[in-house]
Amino acid sequence: MVSIRNKTVVSFGFFAMILTAAGCSGGGNESEGIKPPVPVNEPVTVKVAASNVQFSEEDFKLYLSDPVKKKYPHITVERINTSEKGSSLNELVAAGNIPDLVGYYPGNLVNVGDLGLSYNIEELIKKHKFDLTRVVPEALDAVKMGSNQSYLTGLPSYHNPFGLFYNKDLFDKFGVAYPKDGMTWEEVRDLAVKLTRQDGGVQYRGIFADFLYRGGRQLSLPYADFQTNKASLNTDSWQELAKLWESLYNIPGLMDGAYKTISYAPNEQSFLKGELAMLAGYSNTLAALRKTPNMNWDVVTYPSNKKVPGVGHRLDSPVLSLTAQSKVKDAAFQVLETMLSDEVQTEMVRNARMTVLNSQAVKDQFGKGMADLQGKNIIAMTKPKMAKMVQVQFLNEGQVDAITNKMFQSIVDKTADINSALRLADEELNKHIESQLQKQKK
Numbered sequence: 001m002v003s004i005r006n007k008t009v010v011s012f013g014f015f016a017m018i019l020t021a022a023g024c025s026g027g028g029n030e031s032e033g034i035k036p037p038v039p040v041n042e043p044v045t046v047k048v049a050a051s052n053v054q055f056s057e058e059d060f061k062l063y064l065s066d067p068v069k070k071k072y073p074h075i076t077v078e079r080i081n082t083s084e085k086g087s088s089l090n091e092l093v094a095a096g097n098i099p100d101l102v103g104y105y106p107g108n109l110v111n112v113g114d115l116g117l118s119y120n121i122e123e124l125i126k127k128h129k130f131d132l133t134r135v136v137p138e139a140l141d142a143v144k145m146g147s148n149q150s151y152l153t154g155l156p157s158y159h160n161p162f163g164l165f166y167n168k169d170l171f172d173k174f175g176v177a178y179p180k181d182g183m184t185w186e187e188v189r190d191l192a193v194k195l196t197r198q199d200g201g202v203q204y205r206g207i208f209a210d211f212l213y214r215g216g217r218q219l220s221l222p223y224a225d226f227q228t229n230k231a232s233l234n235t236d237s238w239q240e241l242a243k244l245w246e247s248l249y250n251i252p253g254l255m256d257g258a259y260k261t262i263s264y265a266p267n268e269q270s271f272l273k274g275e276l277a278m279l280a281g282y283s284n285t286l287a288a289l290r291k292t293p294n295m296n297w298d299v300v301t302y303p304s305n306k307k308v309p310g311v312g313h314r315l316d317s318p319v320l321s322l323t324a325q326s327k328v329k330d331a332a333f334q335v336l337e338t339m340l341s342d343e344v345q346t347e348m349v350r351n352a353r354m355t356v357l358n359s360q361a362v363k364d365q366f367g368k369g370m371a372d373l374q375g376k377n378i379i380a381m382t383k384p385k386m387a388k389m390v391q392v393q394f395l396n397e398g399q400v401d402a403i404t405n406k407m408f409q410s411i412v413d414k415t416a417d418i419n420s421a422l423r424l425a426d427e428e429l430n431k432h433i434e435s436q437l438q439k440q441k442k
Contacts, residue, residue, distance in 0.1 A: 041072070041073075041074040042074060043074050043076070044074060044075055044076070044328050044331045045075075045076045045077075045078050045328070046068075046075060046076070046077050046078065046100045046101065046328055046331050046332045046335050047078045047080055047099040047100050047101070048060075048064065048077055048078065048079060048080065048099060048100065048101040048102075048103070048320065048335065049080040049082050049087075049089055049092060049099035049101070049102045049103060050079070050080075050081070050082060050102075050103030050318060050320070051081070051082045051083045051103065052081060052083040053083070054103045054105075054157075054318035055079075055103070055157075055318065057079070057081075060077075060079045062347065063157075063339060063344055063347065063348060064077050064079075064335065064338075064339060065077040065079070067338050067339070067341070067343070067344050068334070068335050068338045071334075071338050071341075072331070072334055072338070075331050075334060075335070077335055080092070080099055082103070089102055089111070089115065090115070093115050093116075093117070098117065098323055098325045098326075099323060099326075100322065100323060100326040100328055100329075100331075100332040101154070101320045101321065101322055101323070101326075101332050101335060101336070102117065102154075102320070102321050102323060103157075103318040103319065103320050103321075104146075104318070104319055104321065105146075105316065105317070105318060105319070106142045106143070106145070106146035106314070106315050106316075106317065106319060106389055106392075106397075107146060107392065107396055107397025107398060107401075108146075108396045108397065108398065109143065109146035109147040109148075109153070109319055109321070109392070110146065110147060110148050110392055110393070110396055111396065112147055112153055112154075112321045112323075113147060113148060113149065113153075116324070117321070117323040117324055117325065118147065118149060118153050118321070118324060119153060119321070119322050119323060119324040119326070119329075120149075120151040120152070120153070121151075121152050121153065121154065121155075121322050121333065121336075122151050122152055124322070124329060124330070124333040125152070125333075127330075128330075128333055128334070128337060130333075130337055130340075133358075134340070134357050134358060134359070135155070135156070135340065135356055135357060135358070136159075136315075136356055136357070136358055136386055138314070138315065138385075138386040138387070138388050138389070139156045139159070139315045139317065139356045139386065140152065140155075140156075141388060141389060142156070142314060142315035142317075142319075142388075142389035143155065143156060143319050145388075145389040145390060145391050145392060146319065146389060146392055147321070148391065148392055148393050153319075153321040153322070154319045154320050154321030154322055154336070155319065155320060155336045155339075155340060156315060156317040156318075156319050156356045157317055157318050157319070157320055157339055157340075157356070158317055158318070158345070158348050158353040158354060158355065158356060159315060159316060159317050159353075159354040159355070159356050159386070160282050160283045160284065160316040160317070160353070160354065161282065161283055161312070161313075161316075161354040161366075161381040161382060162280070162281070162282045162302040162312055162313045162316075162381065162384075163280075163281065163282070163285075163299040163300065163301065163302050163378075163380055163381040164179055164183070164188065164278055164279075164280055164281075164299065164300050164301065164302060164303055165271065165278065165279045165280075165281050165285055165289070165297055165298075165299045166178065166179050166277060166278045166279075166297065166298060166299070166300070167271065167274060167276070167277050167278075167295070167296065167297055168296045168297060168298060169274065169296045170195060170204060170274065170277045171195070171277065173199075174194065174195055174197070174199075174204075176191060176194045176195055177191075178298070179191060179278065179300045180300055181300045181301040181377075181380050181383065182300075182301055182304065182310075183300065183301070183303055183304070184303060184304050184305070184306055184309075185209070185215075185244060185248065185303045185304070185305060186244075186247075186306070187303075188207060188209075188248075188278065188303045189207070189247055189248055189251075191206065191207075191277075191278070192205075192206025192207035192248070192251055192254070192277070192278060193206060193251055194206070195207075195277040195278075196251050196252070196253045196254050197253065198253070202275060203253055203256055203257065203275070204275055204276075204277065205253065205254050205259070205270065205275065205276050205277065206251060206254065206276075206277050206278060207248060207251075207254070207276075207277065207278045207279075207280070208264075208267035208268075208270075208271070208276060208278070208279050208280065209245065209248040209249070209280050210264060210280045210281075211262060211264075211401065211404070211405055211408070212241065212242065212245045212404050212405070212407075212408040213397075213400075213401045213404050213405070214280070214313065215241045215244065215245050215305065216238070216241060216404070217313055217314045217387055217389075218302075218305055218308065218311060218312065218313060218314075218387050219237070219241060219305055219307060219308060219387070220308075220314070220387050220388045220389070220390050221237055221238060221241065221390065222390045222391065223390070223400045223404075223429065224393070224394070224429065224433060226391055226393050229394075229433055229437060230430060230433070231425075231426045231427075231429035231430045231433065232426075233403075233404070233407070233422055233425045233426045233429060234422040234423050234425070234426035235422075238422060239418060239419070239422060242408065242411060242418045242421070242422065243418060244305070245408065246408075246411055246412065246418065249262075249412045250412070255412065260413075261409065262405070262408070262409055262412065267279065268281065268285065268288060272288060272289070272292050272295065274295070280302065280303065282313075282316065283352055283353060283354065283381070286352050286367075286373065286378070290370070290372055290373070293372065297376075298376055298377050299376065299377055299378055299380055299381060300377060300380050301380045301381070301383050301384055302381075302384050304384075308387070310384060310385055311384060311385050311386075311387050312383075312384025312385065312386065312387060313384075313386070313387055314386060314387040314388065314389045315356070315386060315389060317356060320335075320336060320339070322336070340356070340357065342357070342359060342362060345357050345359075345362050346362050346365050347369075349362055349363065349365045349366050349367075350365050350366075350367070350368050350369030350370075351367075351369050351370065352366065352367045352369075352370060352373065352378070354366065354381070354382060363382045364379070366378060366379055366381065366382050367379075394432065394433050394436040394437075395429075395432055395433075395436070399432070400429070403425050403428055403429055403432075404425060406425070407421045407422065407424065407425035408421070410424075
């Protein structure tokens with residue numbers, strides 16, 4: 001899709017000559033010739049469209065508008081809450097009210113291109129001398145993969161890290177050793193078997209591993225071959241993952257009663273209630289636990305798949321993409337630059353949002369701004385390496401996840417064996433792909 005690039009009209013002041021002050025070094029290494037014009041810092045407003053999930057009003061002020069105003073007093077960052085009725089990005093675009101920056105999670109970044117908003121920010125990166133090596137490479141790759149572009153359309157803001165949360169009281173009650181950092185899914189299953197039992201009229205359950213697609217993300221399994229435009233779910237790799245994931249659910253008693261249908265929310269509630277021993281959760285789980293102060297819990301690293309030891313989940317971050325229609329692209333990029341400064345990222349990390357920077361010093365601050373998290377092993381959530389994201393095309397991740405969720409539910413319900421379920425999912429996905437291809441021909 002061809003990007004629409006509007007030229008930005010900026011007032012410039014010019015220097016007739018630039019003198020090197022005494023005592024400054026490196027003057028001989030500067031490029032010879034005419035210096036680029038220096039823009040006058042006229043007041044400018046940058047509109048940022050993001051949901052409440054991505055940035056609450058408080059977070060927006062703390063991590064975006066206030067730091068930008070402090071560093072660039074002439075820039076005002078205006079929030080457009082896409083969670084509000086009538087303010088979805090589709091509705092904003094239809095009304096001609098296109099923001100300067102738009103927030104999407106990696107799996108839905110293709111929507112930026114579908115709406116005709118994609119813009120290559122790599123020239124701005126060079127112009128503003130932003131050092132991309134400071135950012136985790138897998139995070140940058142995820143932006144390209146998620147947007148289905150060969151260039152960066154935006155930059156990630158933070159990462160929601162994953163971990164294995166566990167109820168220490170249940171482990172103590174049944175005399176089972178606590179989980180440790182670096183465990184595999186198979187080792188976690190062994191613990192879960194010991195903890196899934198009836199006691200005092202209560203059905204205790206060992207583990208909720210979340211949906212199958214979590215395992216797929218960890219392994220960076222593609223859902224389609226985009227050379228042939230055919231689904232890739234009915235493959236050995238997905239079959240092996242389905243067998244592993246089925247083993248995490250086929251423990252007698254684990255899916256009894258209200259837990260027959262795989263769903264995160266009721267299992268999180270079961271964990272908080274003290275009836276689920278282990279929960280494969282993420283940073284939002286910390287927020288829920290902070291509201292349950294009497295619970296005796298801790299966390300270890302997200303379980304590893306033996307095929308990719310030490311790898312956790314792929315980037316789970318609101319990516320702020322700069323729109324092609326923005327008339328304040330330089331100021332919009334300065335918002336991104338400020339958001340990814342060590343200062344702002346450290347503040348995020350102290351509040352238990354994982355940095356997308358490589359800096360170990362920043363990572364080490366994880367959760368330290370929250371007194372009620374002290375003494376917990378939350379640093380474990382920062383240890384796994386970020387998984388690589390696979391290409392997204394024709395369908396966003398959410399649409400593919402719906403297919404794999406239905407497929408895996410049929411496996412645990414025993415209404416289909418693994419081979420049949422994968423074959424049916426493959427056929428369904430192929431129909432979606434073919435439908436999209438036909439639309440492109442029109």
